[in-house]
Amino acid sequence: MDLLRRYKQEMTLRIAAADLSGALPLVQVSDRLTWLAEAIVAQALDYARQQLAPTVGAPGENDSLALIAYGKFGSIELGYGSDLDLVFVYQVEDPEAVTAGGARSVAAADYFARLVQRVVHLLSAQTTAGRAYEIDLELRPSGNSGLVVTSLAGFARYQRDSAWTWEHQALLRARTVAGGAALCEAIEAVRREVLERPREAAALRKAVVDMRARMRASLERRENGRWDVKQGSGGLIDAEFITQYLCLLHAAAHPAVIEYTDNWRQLEALAGAGLIEPPAKEALLAAERACRGWLHRRALQSQDNMAEDAQLAEHRGAVQALWAAIMLGEAT
Numbered sequence: 001m002d003l004l005r006r007y008k009q010e011m012t013l014r015i016a017a018a019d020l021s022g023a024l025p026l027v028q029v030s031d032r033l034t035w036l037a038e039a040i041v042a043q044a045l046d047y048a049r050q051q052l053a054p055t056v057g058a059p060g061e062n063d064s065l066a067l068i069a070y071g072k073f074g075s076i077e078l079g080y081g082s083d084l085d086l087v088f089v090y091q092v093e094d095p096e097a098v099t100a101g102g103a104r105s106v107a108a109a110d111y112f113a114r115l116v117q118r119v120v121h122l123l124s125a126q127t128t129a130g131r132a133y134e135i136d137l138e139l140r141p142s143g144n145s146g147l148v149v150t151s152l153a154g155f156a157r158y159q160r161d162s163a164w165t166w167e168h169q170a171l172l173r174a175r176t177v178a179g180g181a182a183l184c185e186a187i188e189a190v191r192r193e194v195l196e197r198p199r200e201a202a203a204l205r206k207a208v209v210d211m212r213a214r215m216r217a218s219l220e221r222r223e224n225g226r227w228d229v230k231q232g233s234g235g236l237i238d239a240e241f242i243t244q245y246l247c248l249l250h251a252a253a254h255p256a257v258i259e260y261t262d263n264w265r266q267l268e269a270l271a272g273a274g275l276i277e278p279p280a281k282e283a284l285l286a287a288e289r290a291c292r293g294w295l296h297r298r299a300l301q302s303q304d305n306m307a308e309d310a311q312l313a314e315h316r317g318a319v320q321a322l323w324a325a326i327m328l329g330e331a332t
Helices: 002-020 026-056 108-124 152-161 165-172 180-197 199-217 236-250 263-272 276-299 313-328
Strands: 064-070 084-091 149-151 175-179 227-228 306-308
Touching: 002 026, 026 064, 026 084, 026 108, 026 175, 026 276, 026 306, 064 180, 084 108, 084 180, 108 149, 108 306, 149 152, 152 165, 152 180, 165 180, 165 199, 165 236, 175 180, 180 306, 199 236, 199 313, 236 263, 236 276, 236 313, 263 276, 276 306
Parallel strands: 084 149
Antiparallel strands: 064 084, 064 175, 227 306
């Protein structure tokens, strides 16, 4: 556990040094922070399997666990200090099967629950070297009331029948980062099937706007003379929600818009299909670059997300104008 933490700290320091020296542009900083997280998560999964083997063995050869990255991890946009949004999905060939090779046998589903708990512990437990990552499991089916690990069938059923619009927004940014190839392909097939459903514009817009209002009410910080660059009006989340609305609205007719999980390439796909005007696309991309770069610097300095009102004003105004035009019904 300490090795994972020291490795993460050392590599983050190297990335930050390259960032501050100007050797790495913003996109490459996020790429490297994301790749670092992928490497550490994969190693934690391998350690967890090794630790369980003596006591409960392992499941069948064709049984598999997949780790789905959501949020900034899924969209390859991690920043310094970002937590990891993870969902764990398993698939077993025989639901009645038990593990073999250990001191005792347990049901395959029980094995995967133990495996996930061990992975989360390896990554998030506090040691003398700190934590590797904070792990957020709230995006799993049924949220905090749901199981820590879900079967592929259960994951697909929830996404098809029970998930809210905001959960489909989250699914736009989801990708598998570890697991068996067949299971990862099956999860991506579910993702595409769900996201490519036809959606009615007015109902979708209302759901997205309502969710954004709830988020701002609970998460936005407000101070005189300062604004919240992440959660505030015209901030990073507003820009992301505009992209997500457009992707969900048009994915049925233009599936290329959901091929990638990051906002930048989704916006490029939307523009390529003529679904957003080039000036609007450029304004959103510029605002996202500026806000994310500013937030990276603040995180390195252990400072909050609050900017002076005059800071990033041009980008904030552009996002506010696009929100009014696209999300408040003045244009579609």
